Amino acid sequence: xxxxxxxxxxxxxxxxxxxxxxxxxxxxxxxxxxxxxxxxxxxxxxxxxxxxxxxxxxxxxxxxxxxxxxxxxxxxxxxxxxxxxxxxxxxxxxxxxxxxxxxxxxxxxxxxxxxxxxxxxxxxxxxxxxxxxxxxxxxxxxxxxxxxxxxxxxxxxxxxxxxxxxxxxxxxxxxxxxxxxxxxxxxxxxxxxxxxxxxxxxxxxxxxxxxxxxxxxxxxxxxxxxxxxxxxxxxxxxxxxxxxxxxxxxxxxxxxxxxxxxxxxxxxxxxxxxxxxxxxxxxxxxxxxxxxxxxxxxxxxxxxxxxxxxxxxxxxxxxxxxxxxxxxxxxxxxxxxxxxxxxxxxxxxxxxxxxxxxxxxxxxxxxxxxxxxxxxxxxxxxxxxxxxxxxxxxxxxxxxxxxxxxxxxxxxxxxxx
Numbered sequence: 001x002x003x004x005x006x007x008x009x010x011x012x013x014x015x016x017x018x019x020x021x022x023x024x025x026x027x028x029x030x031x032x033x034x035x036x037x038x039x040x041x042x043x044x045x046x047x048x049x050x051x052x053x054x055x056x057x058x059x060x061x062x063x064x065x066x067x068x069x070x071x072x073x074x075x076x077x078x079x080x081x082x083x084x085x086x087x088x089x090x091x092x093x094x095x096x097x098x099x100x101x102x103x104x105x106x107x108x109x110x111x112x113x114x115x116x117x118x119x120x121x122x123x124x125x126x127x128x129x130x131x132x133x134x135x136x137x138x139x140x141x142x143x144x145x146x147x148x149x150x151x152x153x154x155x156x157x158x159x160x161x162x163x164x165x166x167x168x169x170x171x172x173x174x175x176x177x178x179x180x181x182x183x184x185x186x187x188x189x190x191x192x193x194x195x196x197x198x199x200x201x202x203x204x205x206x207x208x209x210x211x212x213x214x215x216x217x218x219x220x221x222x223x224x225x226x227x228x229x230x231x232x233x234x235x236x237x238x239x240x241x242x243x244x245x246x247x248x249x250x251x252x253x254x255x256x257x258x259x260x261x262x263x264x265x266x267x268x269x270x271x272x273x274x275x276x277x278x279x280x281x282x283x284x285x286x287x288x289x290x291x292x293x294x295x296x297x298x299x300x301x302x303x304x305x306x307x308x309x310x311x312x313x314x315x316x317x318x319x320x321x322x323x324x325x326x327x328x329x330x331x332x333x334x335x336x337x338x339x340x341x342x343x344x345x346x347x348x349x350x351x352x353x354x355x356x357x358x359x360x361x362x363x364x365x366x367x368x369x370x371x372x373x374x375x376x377x378x379x380x381x382x383x384x385x386x387x388x389x390x391x392x393x394x395x396x397x398x399x400x401x402x403x404x405x406x407x408x409x410x411x412x413x414x415x416x417x
Contacts, residue, residue: 174199174299177275181283184276185296193247201299202272205247208343211237211384216406224405226370231377236369236404237384238396239345244272246386247301249341250294252332254349255307257286259293265347274299281307290327294335304341306332310350317356322364325350329368337379345384348392362395366403 172184188196197205214236243251243265253269256262259281261270270277280295284307287293292308308331311324328349336344346365350356369383387393 172199174201174274174276177279179276181276181279181296181298184298185280188296188298196303197301199299200301201274202245202301204245205301206239206241206245207247208382211239211246211382213382214238214400214404216401216404218406223402225367225402226374226405228405228407229374229377230407232370232373232404235373235377235380235382236400237382238393238400239384239386240388240390240393241386242268243345243347243386244268244300246345246384248343248345248382248384249302250304250306250336250339250343251297251300251302251345251386252292252347252349253305253307254347254352255287255309257288257309259284259287259307264352269300269305272300273297273305277305290324290331292328292331292335294339302345304336304339306335306341306344308332308349310354311356312354313350313357314355317360321356325356325361325364326368329365330372333369333372333376333380333383337376342379342381343384344380344382345386347386348388351392358392358395362392362399366396366399370403 172187173179174184188199213234239246251269254265256266260278261267261281276298277295284293284295287307287309289309289311292306294304294306297303297305308328310328311321313321329346332346333344336342346369348358348361349365351358351361365385373380373383385396387396
């Protein structure tokens with residue numbers, strides 16, 4: 001607070017008019033890690049030192065400062081102007097808060113807005129990640145990286161004020177395999193659903209709201225294999241269409257053991273996501289039958305892709321194949337729940353070239369989903385069975401009531417008495 005007041009006093013004495021947002025930005029000068037200033041904080045100062053050109057914000061200083069703190073920045077005034085630590089960090093001479101902004105701007109001007117600079121900033125963040133709080137490294141790192149990449153001061157300060165880093169919209173090339181999949185994944189994770197749409201590599205995405213919920217036929221069924229569970233109402237859908245167009249939390253890929261792409265739905269998902277999906281998959285070192293591994297969706301409308309390997313049943317279906325297929329569904333749902341993916345779409349697993357009879361596979365799929373939802377109904381909002389063939393859609397329509405029965409009608413109850 002004292003340093004902020006000194007800034008205000010100096011501004012008034014010189015006839016300058018400063019917005020409350022500028023006063024809070026200058027307070028970043030006091031951000032210190034382990035008792036010393038960071039280069040990243042100085043980068044931020046360089047970008048906000050000319051904030052006087054922005055439209056002035058209204059509201060009290062305390063409310064603006066509150067916005068900063070909510071975004072993860074805590075101001076520490078542990079160093080006083082002219083202290084030995086400050087002299088060492090800023091060139092050996094005592095400086096005032098206002099002069100500190102000028103020094104920071106001079107220092108930052110020597111950095112280019114090239115990829116090398118961005119890499120240096122990322123290196124700084126990673127090198128200090130063990131000693132810096134997570135909120136500070138991530139939030140300040142993104143702000144400073146945006147500054148180095150040439151994002152305008154207005155956009156950066158606006159994003160800072162709202163707590164959104166959408167202004168740092170890096171132009172990712174999801175059509176090229178040359179990019180760093182980890183950095184691309186981190187960037188896409190920071191975007192809202194709406195902002196991610198500009199990076200979709202498919203057109204005509206289908207949102208969850210556009211997928212109708214399956215409703216069991218009235219009257220229930222005497223052949224139902226499970227008791228009715230009201231908590232599972234509104235959680236099941238059968239969708240006939242292209243799984244790569246679903247704008248939901250996660251889609252499941254019927255993959256092979258290499259996870260590097262193949263035919264059928266596997267190849268379609270890799271083509272729609274782009275080459276960075278294959279690069280991340282390569283880092284997973286394959287997947288065994290019945291297991292599931294999760295990656296980012298990249299150019300897909302879906303946030304995640306859950307890869308699972310179904311059993312090969314060309315020689316017939318035994319207990320081993322049945323258990324493996326159930327494990328595909330169970331482990332995929334578990335991966336979704338662990339990553340807060342509340343909507344999941346499944347293709348028909350193993351029923352293609354792997355030879356599992358569709359009329360048998362549908363029962364393993366429905367049983368596995370029903371049992372998982374019974375135990376974890378609060379973890380998922382929707383499970384979608386995405387089918388391509390009309391015959392598969394009919395199989396689900398006929399068998400869903402066996403696993404997700406409707407409430408019995410009065411006539412059904414009387415008939416059982």
